[in-house]
Amino acid sequence: MTDPAPAAVIAGVGAWVPPRVVTNDDLAARMDTSDEWIRTRTGIRSRHFAEPGTATSDLAVEAGRRALASADVHVDTVVVATITPDQQLPHTAPLVAERLGLGGAAAFDVSAACSGFVYGLAVCAGLIAAGTSRAVLFIGADTFSTTLNPDDRTSAVIFGDGAGAVVLRAGNAAEPGALGTFDLGSDGGQWELATIRGGGSRQRLAAAPFDPADEYFAMEGKAMFKQAALRMADSARIVAKHAGWRIEDVDRIVSHQANLRIVEQVAYELGVPAAHCLSNIDSVGNTVAASIPLAMADAVAKGDLRPGHRVLVLAFGGGLTWGGTAVRWPSLRLADPTLPNTRSANP
Numbered sequence: 253m254t255d256p257a258p259a260a261v262i263a264g265v266g267a268w269v270p271p272r273v274v275t276n277d278d279l280a281a282r283m284d285t286s287d288e289w290i291r292t293r294t295g296i297r298s299r300h301f302a303e304p305g306t307a308t309s310d311l312a313v314e315a316g317r318r319a320l321a322s323a324d325v326h327v328d329t330v331v332v333a334t335i336t337p338d339q340q341l342p343h344t345a346p347l348v349a350e351r352l353g354l355g356g357a358a359a360f361d362v363s364a365a366c367s368g369f370v371y372g373l374a375v376c377a378g379l380i381a382a383g384t385s386r387a388v389l390f391i392g393a394d395t396f397s398t399t400l401n402p403d404d405r406t407s408a409v410i411f412g413d414g415a416g417a418v419v420l421r422a423g424n425a426a427e428p429g430a431l432g433t434f435d436l437g438s439d440g441g442q443w444e445l446a447t448i449r450g451g452g453s454r455q456r457l458a459a460a461p462f463d464p465a466d467e468y469f470a471m472e473g474k475a476m477f478k479q480a481a482l483r484m485a486d487s488a489r490i491v492a493k494h495a496g497w498r499i500e501d502v503d504r505i506v507s508h509q510a511n512l513r514i515v516e517q518v519a520y521e522l523g524v525p526a527a528h529c530l531s532n533i534d535s536v537g538n539t540v541a542a543s544i545p546l547a548m549a550d551a552v553a554k555g556d557l558r559p560g561h562r563v564l565v566l567a568f569g570g571g572l573t574w575g576g577t578a579v580r581w582p583s584l585r586l587a588d589p590t591l592p593n594t595r596s597a598n599p
């Protein structure tokens with residue numbers, strides 16, 4: 253009998269947000285919104301924005317450093333999930349690898365918007381299962397504030413910048429931390445629900461001028477909301493079934509943090525207590541590919557995510573894309589357990 257393929261096992265976690273806190277009142281001072289609207293419609297009280305000159309790789313390096321210290325494993329591969337790379341070329345991961353002293357490692361980016369962390373986990377698990385990589389530093393990082401249209405109050409209030417990372421090592425499927433089966437899906441027919449149309453090969457920068465609004469992120473929030481709750485609940489049922497868990501056996505759900513009401517809607521559709529759904533959106537907003545590992549690191553630091561917990565990891569984003577996986581949470585050491593800069597400035 254041949255040995256089973258190695259499983260990808262979570263061996264470390266880390267996160268970082270830029271120090272500058274932007275409160276709802278700060279936003280209300282420059283656009284037609286209010287702290288009350290943002291809090292009640294999204295659950296967000298504040299978020300962190302990178303200062304001009306700080307790029308996605310700067311955040312990724314900080315999160316990556318903490319995850320490496322937490323894992324104490326030699327990694328041979330660095331993967332970064334992002335849709336806000338430092339520039340179009342080179343991509344972000346080789347820069348991050350070099351700055352972390354991992355020059356020579358395999359390094360590439362994954363692009364799947366707010367689903368980037370779950371898609372990237374699946375890619376890393378595949379590299380480990382194939383024997384191509386023994387250990388991977390996988391970072392979700394975005395500076396999405398750079399894409400926000402100051403004239404679009406609907407989207408400008410929900411996003412923040414940040415980075416979160418995990419180290420995955422080769423292990424066996426039965427040990428704590430082993431990633432389970434993945435459910436991944438997409439619906440390109442609904443691509444127009446979340447877009448940044450400019451700057452790619454369809455609307456070339458050097459060609460005829462395009463609508464300045466196309467340089468910015470645009471979203472149909474209500475339609476995204478409905479799809480997010482539906483798709484993440486479906487993925488939850490699929491991956492829980494593969495793991496051999498009933499939904500009522502699930503201890504924690506770590507889902508993409510787009511809006512607290514979406515987190516609560518997923519809990520409602522699955523029939524799990526809202527308290528089982530982790531959320532730190534109040535102090536970080538929607539950090540795109542960083543949102544899941546940021547929520548994980550925060551929950552580990554607070555003791556909300558503990559060894560032995562049966563955890564569902566769920567994501568949804570532009571594309572449309574979605575996905576999920578299941579993991580029995582391992583015992584981890586947090587290199588920087590206080591994560592002081594993710595605390596809300598407006599409690």
Ligand code: ACO
Pocket residue numbers: 284285286289290293294365366367405406407409410446471472473474475476477480510511514540568569570
């Ligand atoms: N402040 C005050 N009022 C506002 C604001 C604001 N910031 N934004 C919208 N409004 C108003 C609207 O103009 C509207 O007013 P009207 O009733 O007089 O016309 C009213 O509030 C309701 O607007 P909606 O757009 O229907 O508000 P909704 O409750 O849907 O909340 C939101 C909007 C927060 C964007 C929500 O739809 C949402 O969270 N959607 C999901 C986003 C998501 O899942 N994104 C994930 C992926 S993105 C990616 O992949 C990068």
